[in-house]
Amino acid sequence: MAKYEEIAKVLRERIKSEYYPPDSLLPNQVDLVEEFGASRMTIKKALNILALDGLIYSRRGAGTRILNRSFWDKDTSPADEYRGLSKQMNEQHRNLTSESIVFEIEFPDEKIQDKLLLNAHQPVYKIIRLRKIDEEPFVLEHTYMPAHIVPNLTEEHIATSIYSYLKGDLGLKFAGAYRNIQADKSDKYDQDYLECKVDDPILEVEQVVYLKDGRPVEYSRSRNRYDKRGYTVLDVQQN
């Protein structure tokens, strides 16, 4: 782990433990240079991470302030599936379970070929799974993954955590994801599995996840119960 990441980690913990209280000023960059034995560029890089996380905010001439995290700590968690939803939930001491509904291998149709940059002869896994928190269903995931990138996927991985298999066992490294978020009407499928009413809306998160080498590894549509899940975004202006 890089030095600036280490420093960011230490500072993040100090902020979370309120060793640096909300609304107070962080020590200035010169002092941090002394404490961590790093150059100022490195300190700046560490602070930049925390700024992108929305934990601090720096202004030229005025210092660096710890932000209130009140808005951030809502019940609505960011829907970044590929970081591993199960990890998020464990941290919150919620009981997350997954139920495999469809687990097949098939040849991709045109849409899937386009999203995953495949041709018609490269098979994909088709997975539909229902995820529950404390026995209550909240999201129905329709997932496609190229079989040659994710070999030997089993129903057991699906019932627990797909991403711990990808990251841990297969050693895949992720570059990021494109997401598109929309509202939609619920269909018969949603109503059955999510146990929602006919006129309940659905929050759909469509995403393509990419590996570091540029290959797409997942295309999925997550259909969330509108009363159980939101999506939060922090937008930090560059200037």
Added chain:
Amino acid sequence: MAKYEEIAKVLRERIKSEYYPPDSLLPNQVDLVEEFGASRMTIKKALNILALDGLIYSRRGAGTRILNRSFWDKDTSPADEYRGLSKQMNEQHRNLTSESIVFEIEFPDEKIQDKLLLNAHQPVYKIIRLRKIDEEPFVLEHTYMPAHIVPNLTEEHIATSIYSYLKGDLGLKFAGAYRNIQADKSDKYDQDYLECKVDDPILEVEQVVYLKDGRPVEYSRSRNRYDKRGYTVLDVQQN
């Protein structure tokens, strides 16, 4: 404008004009150092901006590649209202109009006080406006703004662009925004103005926008027709 921003701007134009074609490699950082007469740290900073925008992707040892922008160029535009929706639309040669439905000044209730960090005696503007593209309604915005930060707001500003008034005339500078995106059922109000059906869902974007000095300047809920508007997010992994 900083040197690294200038460089990023030039490179961005080269990518958009396909002077650097998609999937090809960018010149390496040492060559860019020569071309722009900058240090490598500065070049790296410029490339970092483009990476956060999802235009390029760098890998140690392998070079920096121009990404396909196919997924990005969808009809669904990012719902970052505070950058000025009217500006986005002009660029796309669409005819955006705004209709003022409510324009009042009042004392904030507890929720608004909490979101905008106000007390009960500090008045706020309450604005409801309907926005249309080519005469078709697509979003109904419920907006609150502190009157002392945004003085002399008029119905004319609301009918055109609030943010050009804030940025241009008042010279306000923005730090960023927190957003929460959810699906919801449409209420009578939505149905009337957005001309949607009783069982049509709504995509709601709730946001608090902050100024550079840390003061919140807007709390709003944007209720979007589910068939007219989505929200796209690019998530770039830090490592």
Added chain:
DNA sequence: GAGTGGTCTAGACCACCAA
């Protein structure tokens, strides 16, 4: 005017990828 963060440099070392 004193103190703060933002930028920039020239050079160095290292980790990684590809041939």
Added chain:
DNA sequence: TGGTGGTCTAGACCACTCT
């Protein structure tokens, strides 16, 4: 093994805020 990007330094200058 050679070329690439990632990190780090020590110091410098500048823009801004606060009082």
